[in-house]
Amino acid sequence: MNSASDEDLAHGFAGGDESCLSEAYRRWGALVFTVAARELGDPEEAKDVAQQVFVGAWRGRENYDVQRGSLKTWLMGITHKKVADQLARRARHMRDIEAAVAAAGPDLPQRDGAADSVLDFVLLADELEKLPVQQRTVLKMAFYEELTQEQIARRTSLPLGTVKSHTRRGLIRMRNRLEVDGGAHG
Structure with missing residues (x-):
């Protein structure tokens, strides 16, 4: 699969060829991680997001339309969505902490x-x-x-x-x- 074109890889991925999932991860896993790490500022969270991207892409591969864009572009779109979700979770978590500290503070x-x-x-x-x-x-x-x-x-x-x-x-x-x-x- 290493010599497959991006287009062949995309078609195989969309068709459920597991070797194409491995190849997509080999080609773009580091990019997904780097983008997530840069946005989140936390390598551990970035690892989780990168895993979520590839698992989510694989599970939702029926939503990928090869005619609308490259597999790399689709994966990066998922990456940005997962990063945004993580940042929203982090913000909610910080609000919860602040509320707990405020509630516990006087006690x-x-x-x-x-x-x-x-x-x-x-x-x-x-x-x-x-x-x-x-x-x-x-x-x-x-x-x-x-x-x-x-x-x-x-x-x-x-x-x-x-x-x-x-x-x-x-x-x-x-x-x-x-x-x-x-x-x-x-």
Whole structure:
């Protein structure tokens, strides 16, 4: 298949020839990844998007019309759509985090106040210890070391999106536990 013309490759792809999927990935996989990485700024997200592009293209190959454009152009169109979808998910996720932090903020002692009382500080530390390991690690780095999510991602080698997810879930879990237990003393 390596010597096939782009047109032959496109026809084979549209017809369901799996070797054409492999060849399309060989020819344009790096381009799809590069475009996604440039737009997203995160290589891990770009890998996911590149995989989504080729899986989506293969599953939706009946929508590809060889007469309307090249396979490369069609794949790049899918790439731009998947990148836009990922950016929209990221924006929604950031809004969720901001809402969770805003909702949890008044209930959680801040570092500067280190808690109004020793009891509040102990309750906070106790709730942190009840979190799953990754959520606990991320929140401890944020609370005690005052690191940003980007700094935490670099230090832990976790994707930024994963750090944000752990932060959000941990804060929500702590807020809910403190509300239920009446743990936040005012």
